[in-house]
Amino acid sequence: MRRAGNGSGPGPAGVGGLAGVPGLVANVQHFSLHDGPGIRTTVFLKGCPLRCRWCANPETQSFRPEPGFDRGRCLGLKKCGECLRACPEGAVSAGADDRPDLDRKKCVRCAFFACRNKCPTGAWKVFGDLMTAGEVLEITLGETVFHQRSGGGLTLSGGEPLAQPEFSRAVLALAGQAGLRTAAETCGCADFGTLGMVAGGLDFLYYDLKSLDRARHFELTGGDNAPIVGNLLKLRASLPGLRLTVRTPVIPGLNSDEGPAFGSFMRELPGVGYEPLRYHRLGGGKYRLLGREYGMGDAKLGPETWREFLEGFRRTYGGDGRLPDGFPAAAAAGSSGEKNSPPVRH
Ligand code: SF4
Numbered sequence: 477m478r479r480a481g482n483g484s485g486p487g488p489a490g491v492g493g494l495a496g497v498p499g500l501v502a503n504v505q506h507f508s509l510h511d512g513p514g515i516r517t518t519v520f521l522k523g524c525p526l527r528c529r530w531c532a533n534p535e536t537q538s539f540r541p542e543p544g545f546d547r548g549r550c551l552g553l554k555k556c557g558e559c560l561r562a563c564p565e566g567a568v569s570a571g572a573d574d575r576p577d578l579d580r581k582k583c584v585r586c587a588f589f590a591c592r593n594k595c596p597t598g599a600w601k602v603f604g605d606l607m608t609a610g611e612v613l614e615i616t617l618g619e620t621v622f623h624q625r626s627g628g629g630l631t632l633s634g635g636e637p638l639a640q641p642e643f644s645r646a647v648l649a650l651a652g653q654a655g656l657r658t659a660a661e662t663c664g665c666a667d668f669g670t671l672g673m674v675a676g677g678l679d680f681l682y683y684d685l686k687s688l689d690r691a692r693h694f695e696l697t698g699g700d701n702a703p704i705v706g707n708l709l710k711l712r713a714s715l716p717g718l719r720l721t722v723r724t725p726v727i728p729g730l731n732s733d734e735g736p737a738f739g740s741f742m743r744e745l746p747g748v749g750y751e752p753l754r755y756h757r758l759g760g761g762k763y764r765l766l767g768r769e770y771g772m773g774d775a776k777l778g779p780e781t782w783r784e785f786l787e788g789f790r791r792t793y794g795g796d797g798r799l800p801d802g803f804p805a806a807a808a809a810g811s812s813g814e815k816n817s818p819p820v821r822h
C-alpha cells in the first residue's frame with residue numbers, strides 16, 4: 477500500500493483519533509473528471525474567505541448550513557403547505573404564486589431543518605451537512621476501484637479547504653493511511669502555516685490565482701492577492717516535490733486582458749503547471765435556489781477574447797515554444813484550445 481502525500485504531512489501520531497473530526501460539507505461529487513488526475517471523489521467544503529463575482533459554487537461560500545428552495549419542484553401551497561406549517565420561526569410564508577417564500581433573516585437554520593424534512597418532493601435543500609473525516613473516507617473508499625484504474629483519488633474543494641484546516645488535515649491523513657492519492661483546490665487565502673500543513677498531506681494541488689493586479693483582485697473577489705501570491709511562492713520553495721498547478725478563471729472584461737501578465741509571472745515558476753479556465757455560467761441557477769442575484773449579468777467569454785488571453789500568455793511565457801503542463805494543448809499549436817479547457821469552479 478502506498479503512502480499518499482509528499483512526506484511532510486501529518487505523521488502517524490494521532491491519525492487513529494482523526495476519524496471523528498467533524499467538518500461542514502456542502503456536497504460530495506462522485507466520478508469527477510475535472511478536479512485532478514483520473515477519476516476523483518470530490519468533497520466540497522463549506523466556507524470561503526473570498527466572494528468572487530462569478531463563483532460557480534455559491535452554496536459553498538457561507539460558513540454555515542443554509543436552506544435553498546427549488547420552486548419548480550414544489551407542489552404548491554394549496555396542495556401541500558407542509559413547510560409553511562413546519563417552520564417554527566415563521567420564516568416560510570405564502571408567496572404570490574402559490575409557492576412558499578423564505579425570509580432568510582428570520583430563518584434560524586433550526587434543528588434538522590424542518591422545512592426540508594417535511595417537504596415530500598425535495599423542493600427544499602440544505603447546503604451544509606456535518607460529517608466526520610471518517611465518514612468522508614468511507615464514502616471515498618466505495619469508489620476505490622475507479623480511482624485505482626484511472627490514477628485518480630480524493631480531492632478536497634469548496635468553498636475553501638484551508639478554511640476548515642483540522643477537518644482537511646484529518647481527511648487527508650486518513651486517506652494517506654488508506655493509500656489514496658489526494659488533491660485539493662485552494663484560493664490560497666490563509667496563513668502560510670495552515671497552507672503548509674494541509675499541502676503537506678497532498679499529492680497534487682490546484683492553486684487559483686484570479687488577478688495579478690492587487691486593486692482589481694480586491695474588486696473582483698473582496699480579498700487581497702498579496703498574501704495569496706506570497707503563499708504560492710513560499711509553497712513552491714518549501715515543498716518542491718508537490719505537484720502544483722496554478723489556475724486562472726478567465727472572466728470577460730474583468731481579467732481577460734491579463735494573459736501577458738500571467739505568462740510573465742508563470743515564467744518565474746518553472747515546473748509549475750498552469751491552466752486557464754474558460755468562464756461559464758453553470759453556477760447561475762444555484763443563485764436562484766439561494767435567493768441571491770447572479771453577479772455577472774449576461775456576460776459571455778467569446779472565442780476571440782479567450783484566444784487573446786492564450787496568445788498573450790504564450791507571448792510572454794517564453795521564446796522557446798514550451799508551455800506549462802495543463803495549458804490547453806491545442807493552444808500550443810496556435811488554436812484557441814477550446815476543447816481542452818475544463819470548466820471553471822471558482
Ligand atoms: S430551516 Fe427551520 S427556521 Fe429555517 S426556514 Fe426551514 S424550518 Fe424555518
Ligand code: SF4
Nearest residue numbers: 550551556557559595
Ligand atoms: S413542503 Fe415542499 S412541496 Fe409542500 S409546499 Fe413546501 S416546498 Fe412545496
